[in-house]
Amino acid sequence: MKKGGYLDLFLxxxxxxxxxxxxxxxxxxxxxxxxxENRGWAxxxxxxxxxxxxxxxxxxxxxxxxxxxxxxxxxxxxxxxxTLGVVAPSFFIILVLAAFIRNFADNIYVAHALAxxxxxxxxxxxxAVIKLWKKGVKDLLGILLFxxxxxxxxxxxxxPIWVVxxxxxxxxxxxxxxxxxxxxxx
Amino acid sequence: MxxxxxxxxxxxxxxxxxxxxxxxxxxxxxxxxxxYTWFDVEIxxxxxxxxxxxxxxxxxxxxxxxxxNCGHQAGGFLGGLLGALVATVGxxxxxxxxxxxxxxxxxxxxxxxxxxxxxxxxxxxxTALIAAACFSILQVALLNLPGFQASGNLLTLFNLPAIxxxxxxxxxxxxxxxxxxxxxxxxxAVMGILLRL
Numbered sequence: 001m002k003k004g005g006y007l008d009l010f011l012x013x014x015x016x017x018x019x020x021x022x023x024x025x026x027x028x029x030x031x032x033x034x035x036x037e038n039r040g041w042a043x044x045x046x047x048x049x050x051x052x053x054x055x056x057x058x059x060x061x062x063x064x065x066x067x068x069x070x071x072x073x074x075x076x077x078x079x080x081x082x083t084l085g086v087v088a089p090s091f092f093i094i095l096v097l098a099a100f101i102r103n104f105a106d107n108i109y110v111a112h113a114l115a116x117x118x119x120x121x122x123x124x125x126x127x128a129v130i131k132l133w134k135k136g137v138k139d140l141l142g143i144l145l146f147x148x149x150x151x152x153x154x155x156x157x158x159x160p161i162w163v164v165x166x167x168x169x170x171x172x173x174x175x176x177x178x179x180x181x182x183x184x185x186x
Numbered sequence: 187m188x189x190x191x192x193x194x195x196x197x198x199x200x201x202x203x204x205x206x207x208x209x210x211x212x213x214x215x216x217x218x219x220x221x222y223t224w225f226d227v228e229i230x231x232x233x234x235x236x237x238x239x240x241x242x243x244x245x246x247x248x249x250x251x252x253x254x255n256c257g258h259q260a261g262g263f264l265g266g267l268l269g270a271l272v273a274t275v276g277x278x279x280x281x282x283x284x285x286x287x288x289x290x291x292x293x294x295x296x297x298x299x300x301x302x303x304x305x306x307x308x309x310x311x312x313t314a315l316i317a318a319a320c321f322s323i324l325q326v327a328l329l330n331l332p333g334f335q336a337s338g339n340l341l342t343l344f345n346l347p348a349i350x351x352x353x354x355x356x357x358x359x360x361x362x363x364x365x366x367x368x369x370x371x372x373x374x375a376v377m378g379i380l381l382r383l
Contacts, residue, residue, distance in 0.1 A: 017242050019368045024243065025319045029367045049305055052312040053288055059201050059281030060211075062243040067285040072293075079286055083278060090242025094250040095270055097236060099263060109379055115327075116378020119348050120371045122327040123356040125320045132313045142310035149314035154322075160315050167311035168304040175303025 004039070006081045009070050012039060013085030017062070018093075021117050024054070024061030029124040031065065032131060041069050044135040056164040062086055141174070189260050190272045193224075197249050197276035204245070211245040211277070215252065224256035249277040328352055347381045 016034055020027040028047075035041045042050070047065075054064035063083055070082025137146050145167065152158040200214035212234075219227050237247035250270045257269020295301045325331065327348060334343035355370050377383075 019241060019371070020243075021241050021371065022244075022323070025316055025323070027243075028316065033367055045309065048309045048312050049292075051316065052305070052308045053285070053292075055312065055315065057281070057284050057288060058203060059278065059284065060204075060243045060245040063246070063278050063281045064285050067282050068289055071286055071289045076286055079289070080282060083282055087242070087246045087274060087278060090240065090246045091250050091270065091274055093240050093242065094236070094247050095254060095267065097240065098251050098254040098258075098270070099266065112379045112381075112383055113375040114378065115348070115383035116351065116374040116376070116381070117371055118323075118327040119351050119378070119383070120355055120374030122320070122323045123352050123359060124367050124370060125316075125323055126356065127359050129313065129317050129320050132316060136309035136313040138310075141307070145307060145310045146314040146317070149311045150318050150321075153315060153318035163311050163315055164308065167307045171304040171307035172300060174307060175299065 004041070004073060006074060006078060008039075009073060009078055009081045010085040010088075013066050013070070013082045014088050016066075017086035018089030020062070021114075022121055024051075024065070025125055026121050027062050027065070028128040028132075032128055035069055041073050044131060046072075048132060048136050052164060052167075055160045145170070189256065190268060192222075193253055193256055193269055194272045194276040196222075197253070197273040198279060200245075200249075201277040202280040211248060215248060218252070222256070224259065225252055229255065245277060246274060249273040345383070348383055351377055351381065351383070 012034055016027060016030045020030055028051075031042075031047060032044070036044060036047065050065045050068040051061065053068070054061040057064060063086060066082040066086040067079040071079035074081070133146075137143055149163050149167075153160075153163065196214075196218055200211050204211040204214060215230055215233075216227065219225055219230050225233070233248055233251045236251060237244045240247060250273065253269040253271070253273025254266040255269075256273070258266035260269070292301065328345055329343055330345050331343070334340070351374065355374060359365075359370060
């Protein structure tokens with residue numbers, strides 16, 4: 001199989017989709033491992049950008065990020081391959097559960113295992129955030145912005161859309177009127 | 187046959203207007219539960235439980251499950267299969283179209299100063315958004331909020347075995363950075379059963 005081909009995109013994202021428990025954020029550690037470290041299809045910075053766009057465009061974040069990376073590698077068909085890959089495992093698992101095992105989630109062993117998995121996902125996401133912090137927060141403005149957004153999100157459940165729009169406006173304003181800073185993006 | 191078009195339409199709508207991830211599709215599903223006989227609100231809570239306990243994006247799981255239920259009413263297993271397919275494709279199609287447009291736009295304006303200015307502040311902000319999501323994941327995994335609210339006893343708030351497991355896993359992750367995340371998930375699943383988390 002050719003590395004970076006359509007099949008590779010599909011299978012890599014199928015692996016990511018099949019190993020991710022929880023929503024789009026739980027996918028982050030898998031993406032860092034498979035896409036950034038193993039395949040080199042994106043950098044940590046690009047992942048952050050994709051999450052930013054995925055936050056404020058409609059649809060499921062996992063799908064948005066998969067489409068982005070697939071499109072970057074192999075154009076429109078690549079985007080479609082990556083997206084089909086990321087949804088394929090859920091599709092088949094849910095299909096089997098819906099058709100045959102109605103009360104799967106009530107099983108006591110499943111419940112204990114899932115509680116354990118939740119702990120691992122929490123630790124993995126903390127680890128992922130540390131990696132992102134190193135790439136995404138580079139100066140005092142970044143630190144202040146991080147604290148502000150974190151507090152607003154946790155304490156007041158501010159919608160991510162406002163955060164993204166606000167950050168874009170601030171960035172444009174800052175870039176326009178504070179030209180002394182070094183260009184932040186390579 | 188008509189039911190499948192309706193199913194596609196409803197999930198396409200959810201995919202087009204739900205901004206911010208899988209949970210954002212919930213209001214649309216509640217609306218469907220009221221409007222149609224595909225599933226009711228009780229099945230919806232089953233759906234959420236199943237979605238949370240299987241891998242994959244929440245929204246996709248929900249669409250597959252709801253589509254299967256709906257199609258099954260119309261035509262048994264094959265109907266369910268078609269329903270699941272139609273609902274899932276309907277849900278992800280808007281994302282694919284919109285992201286490909288945005289990705290083309292970004293590629294074209296990669297060197298644009300305004301785009302770079304915007305991403306300069308977006309990155310710390312999005313890092314904070316992810317950290318905030320991480321905070322709520324931590325709460326669910328390590329604390330026992332319902333138990334604490336019921337008893338008022340501070341000792342019941344902390345799920346000690348879970349916190350211990352978290353500390354060990356986190357330390358191991360920082361030690362062996364080369365290990366694949368699934369290793370930690372598998373270990374944690376076994377520990378969850380052994381510790382009766």
